[in-house]
Amino acid sequence: MRKGGIDMDVNLVLAALAEPTRLGAIRIVWDGGEHCVCELMERLQATQSRMSRHMGVLKAAGLVTDRRDAQWVRYRRNPDLPEELAAIVDAAVAAVDGRPRKAAA
Amino acid sequence: MRKGGIDMDVNLVLAALAEPTRLGAIRIVWDGGEHCVCELMERLQATQSRMSRHMGVLKAAGLVTDRRDAQWVRYRRNPDLPEELAAIVDAAVAAVDGRPRKAAA
DNA sequence: CAAAAAAATGCGCTCAAGCGCATATGCGCA
DNA sequence: TGCGCATATGCGCTTGAGCGCATTTTTTTG
Numbered sequence: 001m002r003k004g005g006i007d008m009d010v011n012l013v014l015a016a017l018a019e020p021t022r023l024g025a026i027r028i029v030w031d032g033g034e035h036c037v038c039e040l041m042e043r044l045q046a047t048q049s050r051m052s053r054h055m056g057v058l059k060a061a062g063l064v065t066d067r068r069d070a071q072w073v074r075y076r077r078n079p080d081l082p083e084e085l086a087a088i089v090d091a092a093v094a095a096v097d098g099r100p101r102k103a104a105a
Numbered sequence: 106m107r108k109g110g111i112d113m114d115v116n117l118v119l120a121a122l123a124e125p126t127r128l129g130a131i132r133i134v135w136d137g138g139e140h141c142v143c144e145l146m147e148r149l150q151a152t153q154s155r156m157s158r159h160m161g162v163l164k165a166a167g168l169v170t171d172r173r174d175a176q177w178v179r180y181r182r183n184p185d186l187p188e189e190l191a192a193i194v195d196a197a198v199a200a201v202d203g204r205p206r207k208a209a210a
Numbered sequence: 211c212a213a214a215a216a217a218a219t220g221c222g223c224t225c226a227a228g229c230g231c232a233t234a235t236g237c238g239c240a
Numbered sequence: 241t242g243c244g245c246a247t248a249t250g251c252g253c254t255t256g257a258g259c260g261c262a263t264t265t266t267t268t269t270g
Contacts, residue, residue, distance in 0.1 A: 007125065010201045014123035019258085020116055037217060050259065052218055057257095071216045071267050084200035091196040095189035096115045124228085142247060155229065157248055162227095176237050176246045 009062065013085050016061035017092050021046055022054045029064055030093050034074035063089065111189075114167065118190050121166035122197050126151055127159045134169055135198050139179035168194065
């Protein structure tokens, strides 16, 4: 029961986050601003097709939206992402991003 | 840099959670109590070897600990799981578990 | 219209995740 | 010691994720 419900979304989100480059993209995009693929490529050291596909996965999971702007496509955090799902992303971002303690120590 | 640091752990955790049966096991185990494989098998409709391996993945990710008790192996939530990682699990569990709204409506 | 920049996509490859089946291992009990 | 229950693991298979490469699509500018 409820095969196409919330469970699916949670799994989609978790699977989307469970890849280093995608999580990196989410970290960048999670500032609320818009970022083109070219920027993400460069900052994450990924090739064009690779980055494009990864963003496709994030979009399919509902985590980001895209907007065409001239020759660029601007990605940004999906503002309509349900709270409970956003909470997962927030926690993941906070975990990797929130504290260099272990390394800094 | 920091290849074996927090990043790795976060990815391990996310990958571990990104599988329905494993997430189901986490939900059960997240009550703090101990649960044998046989119980998890039955409640999650999984075969023995399948469940055993899934628990192995969760253990490798640091999410659970196991304890031998007679012929059983009791799994439970790892109490030493770092806060930031526990927060990810909490968010995931809450997302799937916390509200039957869509289905109940 | 031609050319160039940015992004998406078709194609084929590789590799690992997940599975079932069978077997091994650990443990209690007769 | 031998049997039975609970769990782990070796093995081989299938499937899908992720990748690079080349090509196409979209849009701007000369």
